[in-house]
Amino acid sequence: MIDKSQSAGKPIKTAISDEDGIDFAIIELFFFAYRDFTSDPDQILADYGFGRAHHRVLHFVNRRPGLTVAELLDVLKITKQSLARVLKQLIDTDHIVQVQGPRDRRQRELYPTAKGRALALALARPQSRRIRAALEDSGTTERVTIERFLEAMVNPELRAQIDIVPAQTSGKNHGDH
Amino acid sequence: MIDKSQSAGKPIKTAISDEDGIDFAIIELFFFAYRDFTSDPDQILADYGFGRAHHRVLHFVNRRPGLTVAELLDVLKITKQSLARVLKQLIDTDHIVQVQGPRDRRQRELYPTAKGRALALALARPQSRRIRAALEDSGTTERVTIERFLEAMVNPELRAQIDIVPAQTSGKNHGDH
DNA sequence: AAATTACGTCAATAGTACTGACATAATTCC
DNA sequence: GGAATTATGTCAGTACTATTGACGTAATTT
Incomplete structure (x- = not known):
């Protein structure tokens, strides 16, 4: 079963590292962090027979009540057909x-x-x-550092989507806080 | 089509905010950031007919060469059957x-x-x-702040997985494996 | 020798996504 | 007023990632 007979390349035994200055540390942390971050609501959603897609729709409808279907599609960056079933269920x-x-x-x-x-x-x-626990555990008083980093991770053209949000969040909208 | 006839609840017109002290700002930023973060490799993967699952497997096999199937399943937190097809393709x-x-x-x-x-x-x-651009754009000299935050976002029981990684990243592991 | 472990595979199913096409109603353009 | 465009909904077909459960084989442990 372990073929490797002829054409297969030889196994590389050294771990990939910071060759080419690639930031594997944060890449990996981001993966683990997001995985566990989404696992929290996933458990609750399962009780309703819902999935992550329902969560995202529900989240943005609550964040921006009155948005239209087209606006929602634009925020989620999915197709109309992908949204259809999920939205229908949430309405039903x-x-x-x-x-x-x-x-x-x-x-x-x-x-x-x-x-x-x-x-x-x-x-x-x-x-x-x-998030609160992570801010405390990591001893970060500067919550702004994290916010700015995450925002900078978003494609520049799409940052507008974030700012259209109610208020007092990214420090960009000049509301109170 | 817009039913709402009898039993439907009334529309709430106010945006969800920081009621109950919920941190919608970072929740949303995390969503957008991860979405765009994964969109980069997704484009390359499409050329190979691969998906995100292939990327994750490839990443960890490169990060920890010589890991076994069982270890890989444990890191990815998926089932054997989910891994099977993807791994087979990468081997083929x-x-x-x-x-x-x-x-x-x-x-x-x-x-x-x-x-x-x-x-x-x-x-x-x-x-x-x-990531580099985000660190620069956000004016963060303290990369450590971000790393610590992301690590703290991972379930404590599962943080071991991160530390088993090669070297010079989190400064937690003593020696190679 | 028996039980357990590591791995592979098969069958059946589900959730989320995609593209493309088409229908309807409402608005805008000429 | 009629034509084009827009917003939405829906249908058909497909793909990828994931699930659970069952079974088989080889190797190791008891």
């Missing part, structure tokens, strides 16, 4: 409602219901707890 | 080779070939570039 289970657009009646504004709001909070709670 | 395309375990001949040690090493580097390069 009364987590999200559609309201006809006031100016443009073709548009459907998406709003959370009380039920949808509650679920969004329940999902975010363990994640927020993890 | 001569990116990874299996070597019979020296002590225990049931084990298959996994090693990258020159081809597999090259691909791993090619995939990591844009990610590392993005």
